Amino acid sequence: MKSTTALSLGRIVKAAQYSEQGFRSAWRDEAAFRQELVLVLLLAPLTLWLPLPRIDTVLLIALMGLVLVAELLNSGLEAIVDMASPDIHPLAAKAKDCGSAAVFVALVVLAGAWLALAGPMVVGMLRA
Template sequence: MTTPPPSGTETTHQESPYKGKTGLRRVWNALHYSLAGLSAAYRHEDAFRQEVLLAALLLPLALWLPVTGVGKAMMVASVLLVLVVELLNSAIEATVDRVSLENHRLAKRAKDIGSAAVLISLINVALVWGLVLLGAP
């Protein structure tokens, strides 16, 4: 029976050179990558721009409406969830397109599932806002 090599001495694949950063340098780099991702999504994704506009309208409204703190938090979270899901959907679409632009049933499935996730997050906004504003029992 052979023993495995000590941890970190041998890998079967090459890892990203950016993974070695630690501490504040890693946080600083992560912030810049995140801002670049938001910028890219805003520049290249129509749906993300539309949802940012929706968020720009709904977030101040949620804070202004006379509902409880928990209600405000739920309303804000539901809107931010749409943006998160749209970013993930856009990342999936970009990755699928990077692999191949040809029509393939698995590529279509991946894109359709991402789109369905966005739809469910939008339905969630309507339900949360409706329940908070109508004061569900």
């Protein structure tokens, strides 16, 4: 009988492998994911470099992660809908539109928070 530690470690390794496959698939097949990841890779270092209060930095980084999470879930939802309903169907369209709207909301929230929290500091640094 295997120990629960060995089983847990094996499960973690498998989960990490599945996650890697998901990231690779999203990068390969989803232009929106690539664009949003590039946005995060540009904004995250700038956010970490700015002398913002720690809570502002954590919030902005978390919102960047939320955008990527929303896009990954939207991509998964679209794949399932396409497999289940290859023909155009109002419910399939609704599911895909709602997933897209979730990504849009995450992007708007990130943009608003970044402009409100980091924007004034960036403008001040550019004026100096």
